Amino acid sequence: MDLGLKGxxxxxxxxxxxxxxxxAEQLVKEGARVAICSRDEGRIREAARRMGASLGVAADLTKPGATKALVEQVVAELGCVDVLVTNTGGPPKGGIEKMTAEQWQEGFQSLWMSVVEGLQAALPGxxxxxxxxIILVTSVAAREAMPLLTISNGLRAGLMGLVKTVSNEVAEHGxxxxxxxxxxHATERLKELGIPEEKITSQIPARRLGKPEELGALVTFLASEQAAYVTGQSIAIDGGWMRGF
Ligand SMILES: NC(=O)c1ccc[n+]([C@@H]2O[C@H](COP(=O)([O-])OP(=O)(O)OC[C@H]3O[C@@H](n4cnc5c(N)ncnc54)[C@H](OP(=O)(O)O)[C@@H]3O)[C@@H](O)[C@H]2O)c1
Known part of the structure; x- marks a missing residue:
């Protein structure tokens, strides 16, 4: 199927x-011109080279204004942003009494305000x-609290409200x-959380971790021409882990 993403x-x-x-790798494979970002300049340039992305930019999304500046740089270098995928590192793990005000502020900036800044910068074009x-990468934690992921559970639920509100506002503009x-999913983040893999997979009906490329395929479809009538949705991809409707 041609997903209509070429160019x-x-x-x-x-x-x-x-x-x-x-x-990003799957969007490149579909013929899109892709810009990517992360904190470390050397790491992001190398990732861009490996996947064939057009641009690798160093940006720290915990810093106010960083996402707005990032979108502006990509527009200046690639001409526009047709597809925006918001994503960042996961916040630290810990109970309510352990999390500092700085950790909450940083979490809010990177999980929430980077999305708001990205929307405000990309929507006019x-x-x-x-x-x-526009596709937000959030977490099943938005719908089912995960143990000790206090910041993630607290902040991500609200993003579902943002998705519904803004999707209704912009739908008539295509x-x-x-x-x-x-x-x-099998990534560094999971290792960082330090939960034994067997303990996790025993709770997943599919009995395995997700593969990053499976999530990449879902996001690529949502970015496609064919997904024009899918909007305002928060879609879990979890091998059946969430038991609720
Ligand atoms: N993997 C899972 O099982 C899972 C499940 C639910 C939700 N999530 C969420 O999905 C998101 C992505 O997860 P992942 O598993 O892909 O994490 P990951 O393997 O740790 O990768 C995170 C990526 O984001 C970059 N990054 C981290 N902090 C950043 C910052 N402040 N500014 C810019 N870039 C930053 C990292 O690069 P640098 O370190 O070079 O900056 C890296 O490229 C996270 O928010 C995570 O909480 C993941």
């Missing part, structure tokens, strides 16, 4: 590794061209906005 300009945030890398695809909610 489209895409920005994937947090993409030197893990889920962001897998998404998408409206002008009457075409846009722009869709959806969230994907990963369950447990």
């Amino acid at each position: 489209r300009r895409a920005l994937v945030m947090g993409a030197s590794a893990g889920l962001g890398y897998a998404i 998408m409206k002008e061209r009457h075409w846009g695809r 722009i869709t906005l959806n969230a994907v909610q990963p369950g447990y």
Whole structure:
């Protein structure tokens, strides 16, 4: 199936590794011109070279204004942003009494305000061209609290409200906005959380971790021409882990 992404300009945030890398790599394979970002300049340039992305930019999404500046740089270098994928590193793990005010502020900036800044910077151009695809990478934690992921559970639930609100606002302009909610996937982040793999997979009906490229395929479809009528959705990809409807 031709997904209609050839020549489209895409920005994937947090993409030197893990889920962001897998998404960006598939968009490149579909013929999109892709820009990626992460904190470390050497790592992001190397990732861009490896996957064949057009641009690798160093940006720290925990810093106010960084996402706006990133979108502006990509527009300046690639001409526009047709597909925006917001993603960043996961916040630290810990109970409510352990998390500091700085960790909450940093989490809010990177999980929430980077999305808001990205939307505000990318939407005017998408409206002008009457075409846009925005996909937020969040987490199943938005719908089912994960143990000790206090910041993630607390902040990500609210993003579903943002997806519904903004998707309704921009639908008439040919722009869709959806969230994907990963369950447990085989990336560095999972190792960072320090939960034994067998303990996790025993709770997943599919009895295995997700592959980053499976999530990449879902996001690529949501970015496609064919997904024009899918908007305002928060879609879990979790091998059946979430038991609720
Ligand atoms: N993997 C899972 O099982 C899972 C499940 C649910 C939700 N999630 C969420 O999905 C997101 C991606 O997860 P992942 O597993 O792909 O994580 P990962 O393997 O740790 O990769 C995170 C990527 O984001 C970049 N990054 C981290 N902090 C950044 C920052 N402040 N500014 C810019 N880039 C930053 C990293 O590059 P640098 O370090 O070079 O900056 C890396 O490229 C996270 O928010 C995670 O919490 C993951």
